[in-house]
Amino acid sequence: MATRATQVPGTCLVTTPPGRASGPGVNGWLPGQRTGFHDHGRSAGAFTVAQGCLRERTAPGGRPEPTGATLLPGSVRSFGPWYVHDVGNGSAAPAVSVHAYSPPLTTMDRFAVSGGRLVRASVETAGQW
Numbered sequence: 001m002a003t004r005a006t007q008v009p010g011t012c013l014v015t016t017p018p019g020r021a022s023g024p025g026v027n028g029w030l031p032g033q034r035t036g037f038h039d040h041g042r043s044a045g046a047f048t049v050a051q052g053c054l055r056e057r058t059a060p061g062g063r064p065e066p067t068g069a070t071l072l073p074g075s076v077r078s079f080g081p082w083y084v085h086d087v088g089n090g091s092a093a094p095a096v097s098v099h100a101y102s103p104p105l106t107t108m109d110r111f112a113v114s115g116g117r118l119v120r121a122s123v124e125t126a127g128q129w
């Protein structure tokens with residue numbers, strides 16, 4: 001099956017089956033790459049680490065966790081709409097993850113940290129990544 005490739009800002013190369021706005025997609029993460037805090041709009045989703053090691057930080061009550069959770073190969077995270085997290089590769093080796101969203105990902109809010117709390121900084125739509 002042919003695939004098309006799109007670039008998700010701050011992360012990685014995503015390959016997506018034709019005719020689908022998002023996922024399942026394969027993300028490659030170079031050491032140091034991270035998404036920054038973002039949500040997935042009204043989409044629920046899940047991802048798994050296929051290779052390497054990722055770190056996920058969430059922000060309970062709008063306050064970012066200081067360190068987050070280490071996700072080893074086989075780790076699975078699933079989430080509902082409006083879930084906010086920051087995912088990155090803090091290791092020295094590349095990582096690969098597989099992501100899926102339902103309904104397809106169409107918007108993402110991006111957040112900055114101000115005074116120890118998340119503040120909505122921008123909204124991105126599918127055409128922007």
Ligand SMILES: [Fe+2]
Pocket residue numbers: 035038039040085087
């Ligand atoms: Fe995400």
